[in-house]
Amino acid sequence: MTAQGIHTIDTGFVRPRFDAAYLIVERGRGAFVDCGTNHAVPRMLAALDDAGLTPAEVDWLILTHVHLDHAGGAGELIAHLPNARLVVHPRGARHMIDPSKLWAGASEVYGESVMESTYGRLRPVPAERVVEAADGHVVDLAGRALHCLDTPGHARHHLTVHDVRSNSCFTGDVFGLSYRDFDSANGPYILPTTSPVQFDPEALHTSIRRLVALNPSAMYLTHYGRIGNVPKLADDLHAQIDAMASLAREMRGLPGSQRHQRLKQALADLYAKRLAAHGWQGSREELQALLGMDVELNAQGLEVWVDSLP
Template sequence: MGKPVDLGYDISLIDVFDLKTPERTGTYVLHEKELTIIETSASPSIPYLLAGLEALGINPADIQYIIVTHIHLDHAGGAGLLLEKCPNARVIVHPKGKRHLADPSKLIQGAKVVYGEKFAELFDPIVPIPEDRLVTMEDGDTLTLSDERTLTFFDTPGHANHHFSIYDSKSNGIFTGDTIGVYYPQLLAYGVELYLPSTSPSQFNPEAMLHSAKRLEEQSPSRIYFGHFGMSEHPAAVFQQLREWLPKMVEVGERVITEQPLLSFEDKTKTVADGFMKLVQPYLDARGVPREASVYDLLRLDLIVCAMGMVDYFQKQEEK
């Protein structure tokens, strides 16, 4: 397990090893009077999170707020389990996510459809959160953690309808969850910065994603704090890559749905995922990334889930 990373501005990043994989999911710690963490990942990540807090000299009883950008299980699945160790904390969630943290049965059902027999290994246990410990934030609401730090919440659908992003006044940064994509820091070893849209099921909407990105870009942030994984100090590149990759990915999905309508959902998903890889692989080839690089394991997994969301989106469009 790596040590927590000091990102400056009284922010630490703990690698919480979703899928037992380094640099996959992270928890951000805001060292303020109102001690706050952002993102928990899934329940199997909680031991890593607690070890990271211990390494920082933090007693979980001192945590006041646990913020989840959205309720997908790789971001919020461990919140209930963590809360058992944090007797004084409340969980802050998007208004559309509150009821699902109080009663996660639909979350569990949805995840089982996507992950099948791997569900238990990836996500158990999912612990319900008492309603009196859940707090919601509407678009534009603020939370003051100290004289120097106020968080502002922005409703940012596109990846999910229950997603907010959080502007941090102290660092002029934004915690974006999955709204504007996934960052692959594994590629920095090859001098490559890659940011890909996250189009996972079941509420992906490309127009909403671009609108949310525009709102965040208008805040002129200096930093982007990703759910997957880590911090970028090149926000212009982040927004530009989203605008470049998203239409190409949508085009792949639309082409498969239009040209091969009789394929099963599973076969459509595989075909779309292969199409996504045919976009990304030449990009990495041209930048000297070897095809045996370990990042490809992550990319294959992510692109399959992204393909599921893309196929789901177009099938819903056809039903309208």
């Protein structure tokens, strides 16, 4: 916990220090930001206990977006929080009230059995408990203002929470990924994350610039944890977004399977080169173990994006 009443919760998804949710505590009231999957619900409730709160003292569950590693457990968690309301981007609200399309789309990719074991069955959130947060919406946590900012780029239904009290942002995926495994004497390493269907590099640049303009003291990333030195890391993100987009354009004309493999190799090379310059001394095998999933998703997102260009 920081001095500002912010608790980091490891949701246990995939591996330790991979997927975070947060609990903000103000004057005996709580707000969660993101929640992981159904399997994370016991951890979320344990975090309340550690913070000296009961489930009835949670007023809000705020979702940065509805991708399942951030929001898959929302319905199950809300069922344990009798007084809480769910705050979500207007584009994501219907998927929380009726998650059948989310489930069907992901099941087509992964299969029902994998979905059940990885995420657990998605539980609807009662419509009367859902609050749609358009750009500029303010969540009041016992007098503590949590500003919801529309920040597309990773997804069109993405919002960032700016906590005025701590002057920090809860960024979901819009401010990239920064795993503690890559920390070096030069600080944290960061890289952008696309999504398979809604990546928009120009929108992502704009969202990052908007957050930096707030001059925040820290960013709280879902993947993973609190990071400072925001202007420097923003520059790193901008450079890599441009490099990734350039790679996708260069390979646009290649056949599908060949392009996908070439693009994954090029992305892994890009991150390996930047990690070496950053001072990380791990092997290529370690890089694959830590970033293999992200390289795959980034390649998919870049390919969908480049195929949408005129």
